[in-house]
Amino acid sequence: MLRIFKVSEDSLNPVIREGDFVLTSKIPFLLARLKPGDIVVLDHPIHGRLIKKIEKISADGREIYVIGTHEFSLDSRQFGPVSRQIILGKVIWHSRRPGR
């Protein structure tokens, strides 16, 4: 239920940057609902494993809009909302690359 990922690319700068490690958990889903502002890792069917920030959640809770902070971020602005089911985990801790 806990997984570590290494982040590549920079579309979440300055919150999370290239080279950072993130610890994700699915456990919070049982304890607390996902909310806008959470950072999540997801397996997109076309674009692969992405790390993005939740912008909003549909009223029924099934569709989630994810975004990056960079203007060129590939996110729901291009591929639309994603299903809650493809979310692998919510970032609960991250380790920043030193010197940053």
Added chain:
Amino acid sequence: MFYRLLEALDRKVGFEEAKAHCDIPCGIYDPIVAQISALTVVRMLDLMAAKEAEGGEKNAAFYNSMSRYVAVKEEHAEKVKSEIRVIWGDFIKAPQLEQFPELHGLVHKIMMLGSKARQTTDRASAVELVESVNQFAEIFWKVKGLGVHRAKYPMAPNLELVYPNL
């Protein structure tokens, strides 16, 4: 410490990768062009002053040299403004402005100093332009997550520039 531990583990087991992906390669931005252009403005002013100090006849050769110095000064002062505007307008976003609320004021100051560099031969203002662009570069590299250092540029006018710690 945690990072070093994770890095060592990553080398051993190879953590999965999560992409903070961009749909086209993220823009390549670098304030060094503006920094070098600001230095060039100072250099041109120094060459103009040296030419004037030579004395002698104000002949065609004199005006030819002077006009070339002025033209380069014009071009590079404008380049400073353009390069900074692009980084400010295209790269800087709300999160960076929250982190560095002084950015708008600093960019405006650079625009004013860039214009003054074109309008006048005031060396002190041109040096201030170099320093203001350095401050912008410092913020830019911090936004990119890099530390910076200052070093004296090895050629005239030998002013300090801010460089990222790569």
